[in-house]
Amino acid sequence: MTRVAVYGTGSWGTAFAMVLADAGCEVTLWGRRAELAEAVNTTRTNPDYLPGVTLPETVRATTDPAEAAAGAEFTVLAVPSQTLRGNLSAWTPLLPPDTVLVSLMKGVELGTAKRMSEVIEEITGAGPDRIAVLSGPNLAREIAERQPAASVVACRDEDVARRLQAACHTPYFRPYTNTDVVGCELGGAVKNVIALAVGIADGMGLGDNAKASLITRGLAETTRLGLAMGADAHTFAGLAGMGDLVATCSSPLSRNHTFGTNLGRGMTLQETIAVTRQTAEGVKSCESVLELARRHGVEMPITETVVGIVHEGKPPLVALKELMSRSAKAERR
Ligand SMILES: NC(=O)C1=CN([C@@H]2O[C@H](COP(=O)(O)OP(=O)(O)OC[C@H]3O[C@@H](n4cnc5c(N)ncnc54)[C@H](O)[C@@H]3O)[C@@H](O)[C@H]2O)C=CC1
Numbered sequence: 001m002t003r004v005a006v007y008g009t010g011s012w013g014t015a016f017a018m019v020l021a022d023a024g025c026e027v028t029l030w031g032r033r034a035e036l037a038e039a040v041n042t043t044r045t046n047p048d049y050l051p052g053v054t055l056p057e058t059v060r061a062t063t064d065p066a067e068a069a070a071g072a073e074f075t076v077l078a079v080p081s082q083t084l085r086g087n088l089s090a091w092t093p094l095l096p097p098d099t100v101l102v103s104l105m106k107g108v109e110l111g112t113a114k115r116m117s118e119v120i121e122e123i124t125g126a127g128p129d130r131i132a133v134l135s136g137p138n139l140a141r142e143i144a145e146r147q148p149a150a151s152v153v154a155c156r157d158e159d160v161a162r163r164l165q166a167a168c169h170t171p172y173f174r175p176y177t178n179t180d181v182v183g184c185e186l187g188g189a190v191k192n193v194i195a196l197a198v199g200i201a202d203g204m205g206l207g208d209n210a211k212a213s214l215i216t217r218g219l220a221e222t223t224r225l226g227l228a229m230g231a232d233a234h235t236f237a238g239l240a241g242m243g244d245l246v247a248t249c250s251s252p253l254s255r256n257h258t259f260g261t262n263l264g265r266g267m268t269l270q271e272t273i274a275v276t277r278q279t280a281e282g283v284k285s286c287e288s289v290l291e292l293a294r295r296h297g298v299e300m301p302i303t304e305t306v307v308g309i310v311h312e313g314k315p316p317l318v319a320l321k322e323l324m325s326r327s328a329k330a331e332r333r
């Protein structure tokens, strides 16, 4: 039986642990809180993040990172992007030397503007053949209910991607392989920023034309950044690009979309943070994405607008006016 360690008992870590177990793996789920690990082991549920979902017997939880790591063929990381560096520094000495590190995270580190695979490489010293990314339209709650979804597993080494694909392929979860790690990571991180923009528009009461325009131009600016960073344009038309963007921008389950909606309705940033219990990666990553855009000389007007509203207190109506009155241009530039 393939042994897998999943670090992070939040909604996606727990739901993906279930996917792995349904695909035939033996999974150890690491979490910080003893009472939550105890609840998983005794009631087979994660009442804090996925109430009402029964987890398979082959998912066991622990608060001991060494116990989780032992014998793991895959080490899956599902903590907030901004805490990964600290978490992984503590776990690295415990990891099996050949384990494949799998990022489920959709953020870019603040300060360094590093993608999660870059942070993993820097901290663990693993080469690109041992670092994989899973990304796609994968709202955790739907997957925990075993509703059908497709996804992408990306690794520079295609054989490793195929091994991971086999480890998480179930009748309701269909992963495709890809070797474009940069594109998959950027697709996942930037769609959170665009989902904030769409949420703000929804909260302001704007219509479906505005939403479709933001999604489409959001994908255009994501692709521009990706191409400047060496990604493959096809990735952005796929599940980790367009697929995830559409799911996140249209679903009330999305934390980023909901965060934006609250801002668009007139809540302050502090009020919005106070009512947000879970990780909304775009709130911090919008600044890192903008930093990447500047470094690579790429225009990302929607990302810039989100940073203005979220971090600089720009009123959404003013931001909208500025976005709409930018100089006219050809669609493909
Ligand atoms: N929830 C979803 O539908 C999906 C989430 N993701 C991504 O997965 C990643 C994790 O997201 P979720 O599980 O949804 O978040 P969550 O907010 O549901 O859970 C986060 C988990 O990280 C833990 N955590 C928080 N601070 C920590 C720290 N300092 N050290 C260690 N652990 C800490 C929390 O206790 C919790 O277990 C994010 O990057 C997110 O973008 C990706 C696809 C789907």
Ligand SMILES: O=C(CO)COP(=O)(O)O
Pocket: 106, 136, 137, 138, 139, 140, 192, 195, 244, 247, 248, 253, 254, 255, 256, 257, 279, 280, 281
């Ligand atoms: O990444 C996701 C779906 O693929 C989840 O989006 P949120 O983090 O906005 O909830």
